Amino acid sequence: MPPEPPLTAPAPVGFWQAVRFWLKLGLISFGGPAGQIAIMHQELVERRRWISERRFLHALNYCMLLPGPEAQQLATYIGWLLHRGWGGVAAGALFVLPSFFLLVLLSWIYVAYGHLAWIAGLFYGIKPAVVAIVAQAAWRIGTRTLKRPWLWGVALASLCAIALWQTPFPLIVLTAALIGALAGRLRPQWFQADGHGGADAHFGPALIDDHTPPPAHARFSWLRLGRAALAGLLLWSLPMALLAAVYGWHGGFTQMGWFFTKAALLTFGGAYAVLPYVYQGAVAHYGWLSAGQMLDGLALGETTPGPLIMVVAFVGFVGGYAKVLLGPDHLFLAGALAAALVTWFTFLPSFIFILAGGPLIEHSHGQIRLTAPLTAITAAVVGVIANLALFFGWHVLWPQGWRGGVDWAASAIAALTAWALLKRQVKVMPVIAGAALAGLLLSLWRLS
Template identity: 65%
Template sequence: MNPAPSDTPPPVPLSQALRYWLRLGFISFGGPAGQIALMHHDLVVQRRWMSEKRFLHALNYCLLLPGPEAQQLATYLGWLMHRTWGGVLAGVLFVLPSLLLLTGLSWIYLAFGDQPWVAGVFDGIKPAVTAIVLQAALRLGGRTLRNRWLWGLALAAFLGLAVFRLPFPVIVLAAGLAGWIGGRLAPAAFLPGGPTPHAAAPAPAAPAALIDDHTPPPPHARFRLGGLARVLAAGALLWGLPMGLLTAVLGWQHDYTQMAWFFTKAAFMSFGGAYAALPYVVQGAVAQYGWLTPVQVMDGLALGETTPGPLIMVVAFVGFLGGYGKALLGPEHLFLAGALAALLVTWFTFLPSFLFILAGGPLVESTHGRLGFTAPLAGISAAVVGVIASLALLFAGHVFWPQGVSGPPDLAAMALALGAALALIRFRRGVIEVIGVCALLGLLQRLA
C-alpha cells in the first residue's frame, strides 16, 4: 500500500539544501562513520529527503570508490536532488569549513609550535595518533579479513611497505590483481562480507520520503553517453587547465606543480579512506619531496581528527607546510605560499571525487541491484589493512624512539599510547575525547 500523497515531504528548494550542506560541513566530526550516520539521521529519518534504500544504494557505490566516502555521498545526494550544481555545491560545502580551519591551524602550528605549551600539547597528541592509526587497522581488518586469503594479502602488503619499502601504487595494483585472480580461483573468499558497517537497519513501515524507493530517477540522473562525455570533458579541462598553467609558468619541477601531480595520484590511492592514502602521502611528501617530517604528519593527522570534514583534508596541512616551509612565494609571503599550496592540493585531491559521482551516478541510478566487480576491491581492501598497520609501526618508531632506535625509548609516550589504545579499542571512547585527554597529559608533563 502506497503512502498518501500528504505523507510525502514537500519539494526542497536548492537554497534550503545548501543551508543544510553548509551546516553539515561545520558539524561533521567523527570521521566517515560519524558523518554518514549524521547524514542518515538527518536526511532519511528526520527530514525524509531520501528513503533508506536509496540512501544505502548511493552509499554502497561511494564505498567502492577511492576517496572520502562521506564527502562523495553528500555530493551524490546533492546531485540526485538538485542536478550537477546541487552535487558540486554539496561536496564543496562539506569540505570548505575544514579547509579554512586547517589553513588557520597550520599557520598557528608553524608560528607558535615552539612554545612550551604548544609543544607539550603535541607531545601528548602523537602517542594518541599512533593508537588511532592502530585502531583504524583493527577496525578495517575486523570487517575485511574474513578468511586466510585476505589475511595473506594484508600480511604481504604490510611486509611490502614496512620491510621491502615497495612503492604504494605497486602494492595497490598487486592487491587488485591478486583479488581478480582469487575471485576466479576461490570466488567464495572474495564475496562481499555482509552489510556496510555505516548503515543502520531499515525501520519497518517507514514513512514516505521525497525520493522514495520507487521514485524513478529524475531526467538528469538517467544515463546518456552525451552526458558522460560532457562530464569527462569538463573534468579534463578542470584538471588540465591549472596543471598546464602551473607547468607553463613555474615549470614541471616546481613544488606547486609537483604538489598538483602528486595529490592527483594520491586521490586514486585512497581505497579505504584517508588512512589508506596516508602511507602514500608519507612516502612521497616526506621521503621524496621533503615537504614535512613524519612527526609533522602525525600532528596534522591530529588536527584533521579534531576538525569537521573528511579526514583526507590532512592534505591541506601537508600542502601548507610544504608551501610555507619552502617559502615558495619568497620569505615575505610565507602564509600566502602555504595557503595557496593548501588550496592547490585540496583542488587536485577532491576533483576526482566529484568526477566519480557525476560520471558514475547515472550508471548507478540505472540499476538498484548489487554492484559487481567486488573481488579486486576485496583484495585492495585487505591490502589496505596491512598498509595502515605499517603506518602505525612507522609512527610508533618516531614517537617511542625520538632519537632513533639506538637511543633511549620514551616511556611516557609508550604509556600514553597504551592508554589511548585501551580507551579507543577496549572502552570505545571517542577519538576527540582521547586526543583531548592525551593533549592535556602531554601539557602537564611538559610544564611539570
C-alpha cells in the same frame, strides 16, 4: 512505545535549504568516515527523510567502490540526486571548505608558533593518541573486512611489502587488484556475501523513497557522461597547464598538483590508506615536510571536522611555507596557495566520479568482476594502515631510536587512548582533547 512513522513524504527540498544543511554538516562532521556517515543517516534518513534507508545504503555502496573519501562522496551523491550537478557540487564543497579554512589557520599557527612550549606540550600529548587512533583504524577495518584466510594473507603480504621492502603504494594496490580479480574468477562464491546489508528500518515515506524512479539527470547517457568528463578534464588540465607555464614542470606548486592528483586516484579505503603514499612522496621523495610534521598534521586532521584526507591541506601549507615558494616576504601566501592547490587536485576526481559516473556505477554495481578486486584492495589497505601505526609508533614511542629507550609517558598516553577507543568506545574528539591536556600538563610539570 515508539511514535508512529509519518504517513506522507516531506515537502520538496529547495536548493538553498539544502545548502544550509550541507554547510551545517561541514561544520559538525567530526569522527571520521563512520561518524560522518552516521550523522548523515540520522539527519537525512531518520529526521528529515530526504532519502530512504535503502537508497541511502545503495548510494553508500557506490561510494565505497570508488577511490576517495566515501563520506564526502556520499554527500555529493545525495546532493546530486536532489538538485542535479550544482547540488552535488554544493554538498561536496561545503563538506570540505570549513575544514580547509580551519586547517589553513591551524597550519599557520603551527609553523609560526609551534616552537612555543605550551603548543609543543599539546602536540606531545596528541601524537601518541594518533598512534592509537591509527592502530584502532587498522583493527576496525580488519575485523570488518578480513573474513577469509586469503584476505588475511593479502593484508600480511601488504604489511611486509611496505614495511620491509618499501614497496610503492600504487604497486601494492595494483597487485592486490590482480589477486582479487583472479580469486573472483576462480572462486566467485567467496564474494557472494560481500557488501552492505539490507535496509530494515522504516522512518516513514521519504522524498527519494525506495521506489522513487531516478530523476532524469540520474539516468545514464553517453552525452551526459562525455559532457561531465570533459568539464572535469578542463578543470584539471587548465590549472595544471597554468602552473607548468608559470613555475615550470619541476616547480613546487606544479609537482604538488601532479602528486596529489595521483594520490586522489589511489585512495581506495579512505584517508588512512593513502597516508602512506602521501608520506612516501611528501616526506621521503619531495621533502616538503618531516616525518614528525606529518604526524602533527594527522593530529590536526583528527581534531577538525570534514574528511581526514584534508590533512593534505596541512602538507601543502607546510611545504609551500617551508620551501619559500613565493619568496621570504610571502610565506603565509605561499602556504595558503599550496594548501588550496593540493585540496583542489585531491578532491576534483571525487566530484567527477560522482557527477560523470554515478549512473554508470549504478548500472555495474554488484558485479563480481568489480567487487572482487576491490575486496582484495581493502585487505591490502589493512596491512598498509597497520604499517602506518607501526611507523608512527616508532617515531613517537622511541623518538631517539632503540638506544635512546622508550618514552614511557608517551607510551602511557597511547595505551590509555587505545583502551578508551577500543574498550570504552569513547569518541575521537574527547580522546584527542584528553591526550592534549595530558601532554600540556606533563610539559608544564617538566618546566617547573
